[in-house]
Amino acid sequence: MNAALPRKTKTLFIGLDGCTFTVLDEMTRDLPGVGVTMPFMKKILENGVRAKLRSTPNPLTPPAWTSLMTGKGPGVHGVFDFIRAEDKGGEVYWTLYDSRDVDSEMIWSMVSRKKLSCAALNFPLTAPPPKNINGAVIPGFTPAKHLRRNTHPRELFERLKSEVPGFDPKELAWDFENEQQAMDSLGPEETHKWVRYHLPREEQWFRIAEYVLRSDSPDLMAVMFDGTDKIQHQAWPWLDPALLKAEPSEHDRLMREVVLEYFRNLDHYIETLVTLAGPEAQVFFASDHGFTASTEVLRINAYLEDLGYLKWAVSDGSDMAMRREAANFANLDWSGTTAYCRTPSSNGIHIRVAEKPGDHGVPPEQYDAFRDKLIEDLKKLRNEFGEPVVVDVLKRDEWFPGQHMERACDLTLVLRDNGFVSIRNLRPVVVQRPHAAGTHHPDGVFIAYGKGIAKAGEVERRKIVDVTSTLLYSLGTSIPSDLEGEVPQAFFTPEWWAEHPLKKGARTRLEREGSEREDMDAGEKQKMIEQLQMLGYME
Amino acid sequence: MASSDEILVKLTATLKDFTQDWDNEFEGEYQRDTKLLGDLGFESIDIIQFIVAIEEDLGLFKTPFDKLLMKDGRYVDDLSLGQLADFLVAYVK
Secondary structure (H helix, E strand, O other), X not given: OOOOOOOOOOEEEEEEOOOOHHHHHHHOOOEXXXXXXXXXXXXXXXXXXXXXXXXXXXXXXXHHHHHHHHOOOHHHHOOOOOEEEEEEOOEEEEEEOOHHHOOOOOHHHHHHHOOOOEEEEOOOOOOOOOOOOOEEEEOOOOOHHHOOOOOEOHHHHHHHHHHOOOOOHHHHOOOHHHHHHHHOOOOHHHHHHHHHHXXXXXXXXXXXXXXXXXXXXOOEEEEEEOHHHHHHHHHHHHOOOOOOOOOOOHHHHHHXXXXXXXXXXXXXXXXXXXXXXXXXXXXXXXXXXXXEEEEEEEEHHHHHHHOOOOOEOOOOOOHHHHHHHHOOOOOEOHHHOOEEOOOHHHOEEEEOEOOOOOOOOEOHHHHHHHHHHHHHHHHHOEOOOOOEOEEEEEEHHHHXXXXXXXXXXXXXXXXXXXOOOEOOXXXXXXXXXEEEEEEEEOEEEEEEEEOOEOOOEEOOOEEOOHHHHHHHHHHOOOEEOOOOOOOOHHHEOHHHHHHOOXXXXXXXXXXXXXXXXXXXXXXXXXXXXXXXXXXOOOO | OOOHHHHHHHHHHHHHHHOOOOOOXXXXXXXXXXXXXXXOOXXXXXXXXXXXXXXXXXOOOXXXXXXXXXXXXXXXXXXXXXXXXXXXXXXXX
């Protein structure tokens, strides 16, 4: 934080939410009539190393970024979604996951304990910012009204206001209603406006990153650009080269222009930040998941009803019932339900287990047999072309090991087109979309460039938990022994690797502020198990 | 254990800091009967954030606010600072 100190950023990390090589390769190619949209990124790819990056089992922003920041899977860090909700007698009580729910140490804290400085800009699950961070935290996904209070250190917000030209929290921050539209189906006019809305937002984050990098030069400088994800949700048909029309309409041309403008701007931001970091810095890029086209909709609860696992609640038309339906949360008759999907974003199924004799649900001793039969039933489902809709079913004990495994869905579905399920009570059970929509793909991107980085082209796919270890290695610190990831040796030149041997260190330490955090009582534990996820990935 | 009035003083301080940047037309003093929605223009996301702020400032975590915010299976229409302070008496040491 002192311009007089001759410090220099060692490691620059640029997060690109939902970024995929499908788009990145297109943007770094010389396209007829367009040219190269991202010339600087082209240089990075040509002179650095790249790998696909496998996301968390449910490739969703909160669990995936949290894994990237902690080096641990969701079963260990405990974050599965944006929204935590509980069913309270037919009404949904909902709240947001925040940094205090992350039950593993984040890289910002690991770095600070090593007496290094860091900046973490626009990352989810970093609000409220832990006080033990040596550097700057400006959380992502936080409304403008609450940004100042969630900025660390607090005086940084005032510095931004006075020293960053054009700083505007309203333009920068998370607008809940606006973001919700990413998951809704928009008309042509709204889609164009939606994409354009993200251009100034990214510009704001860029200016802040530029300011922090220039004035503070933290050892680890990290910023996340999230417009990539938001835009791909709504504008995938104008980004995926396989979907571009040979004869575009006027609207198609407008959409193509605005998405190219977005990526052109992004390239400029990246070039400026990389140049500012200087030739001695190592630069890394990663995304929390990739993107692809979803072509069909699976109405999973309707299918479970057909199979006798689920019974819908009968709406009495009351205000409460109407709100319940509008909450995009499965409104069910629990007495007739043994398996159900709570929310679209979970892409998973919960099995109701009878806690005690007389309770509704599956008797505990029958759980394994019930689950096996359910998996079999799910895999039987075919679309109108005879193709399997559910291509894999992940058991939580195999895919979410850790102390928070019970918060995960019993079964996580992998759909043929990687889409998110619908929980609406509509028929038919499987329906083709009129137009392809953007959805999350499990493979994101991991790219490195700079001093000591191998000019190796594409190397073997890595795991998202590898990013934490890799950034720590780049900073020259030891790697905590309990991190799940590994440092990809192929990312570094043989000379660099020989001169910088990998050091294993002590386990991570999760420091809670104050001693007031009490163990959950039985009721709280039940509440946590019954947490509901309802981010609106709506049909 | 802190009294409701003592907690109210702390809530008021948190609230002043919390709403510092807001375009708020409320010009009175924060009182026990000041309503979050009716007087201060809170939206649902503000309530969630305010709960986080309260927990941060009072050193609490995972306080069962649903017991305060939901009555008979539905959300309450509004909430006063006094109601919040009374509720927190059981949780603030």
